[in-house]
Amino acid sequence: MNTPRAELQDRAIVKIAAHLPDLIVYGDFSPERPSVKYFDGVLMFVDISGFTAMTEKFSTAMYMDRGAEQLVEILNYYISAIVERLAAGHITMLVFGDETRNYFLVIGQAVDDVRLAQNMAQMNDVILSPNCWQLCDRNMVEIERIPDQRAVKVSFLKPPPTFNFDEFFTKCMTFMDYYPSGDHKNFLRLACMLESDPELELSLQKYVMEIILKQIDDKQLRGYLSELRPVTIVFVNLLFKEQDKVEVIGSAIQAACVHITSVLKVSRGQINKVFMFDKKVNIAARMMMYYPGIVTCDSVTYDGSNLPAYYFKELPKKVMKGVADSGPVYQCLSLNEK
DSSP states (O other): OOOOHHHHHTSHHHHHHTTSOHHHHTSOOOSOSSEEEEEEEEEEEEEETTHHHHHHHHHHOOGGGOHHHHHHHHHHHOOOSEEEEEEEEEEEEEEEEOSSOEEEEEESHHHHHHHHHGGGOOTTOEEEOHHHHHHSOTTSEEEEEOTTOSOEEEEEEOOOTTOOHHHHHHHHHTTOTTOOOGGGTTSSOGGGGOOOOHHHHHHHHTTSOHHHHHHHHTTOOGGGSOOOOOOOOOOOOOOOSOTTOHHHHHHHHHHHHHHHHHHHGGGTOOOOOOOSOOOOOSHHHHHHHHSTTSOEEEHHHHHHTOOOGGGEEEOOOOOOTTOSOOOOEEEEOOTTTO
């Protein structure tokens, strides 16, 4: 018997899986932490140009309390100003955490290639890493050389007259274990058809933020899952003695995760994300990059800390990319420095 699509999508496990990649949904859920998985793949990083400034605008002008909904509408229906970076090669996935929360992270040369390409891309550019370009059919891609770089910029595609995109796409999808096909081809993901499985659902829940799980449990409508709320964000930059050794990176991240989680629990905080990519995603990350080596905060955090003024030192103002007006920036001083 076929289950109606509306009923499938209403299952909690389907809603939870919507927040996770197939690598996790169909993973082996090894109890070992950290656990490591190796595979070959293509990594695409899509950057919405001006997203930081746009988010700032909606967070400060939440008229009718619809800032989050309007931001989601823009992302869903009008994502055209994008920058793409593609890399291919060996990829390593790390899974770490504790008995209640899990996190995943991809590392490897492909990730490093995408990170290095971020400064080469402008709006609407598609940048290919050296390895990705080497694997391409060069008769079908016209590129532009980037001075002093091995990465290249895609100018346009030039498929031959006999090229059949549908056949080519179908052939590519045979390498993907969980791509919808046949009777399921109208689904975006096979994960949209997951049957109820309490054990699998419990495993997947560990990867999703508690606030999202609560909204799913409350049967919140999908269009209202997004929200803008005041939060305090702390960026922690980890430096590794041996960047090329997975076992060193994995052990260090696992230890840091456990310690940071124990500290955050006191204030009911939680780790939001862990990544090996220094793309500047918001004001907190921008301050970390523009004021390296010190602990900084904005004026809202300064005012809300309720600490004496001598715990802080106002820093020279800097123009930070994507931030219209950061306001005063303060250095948080230690007991010995104040």
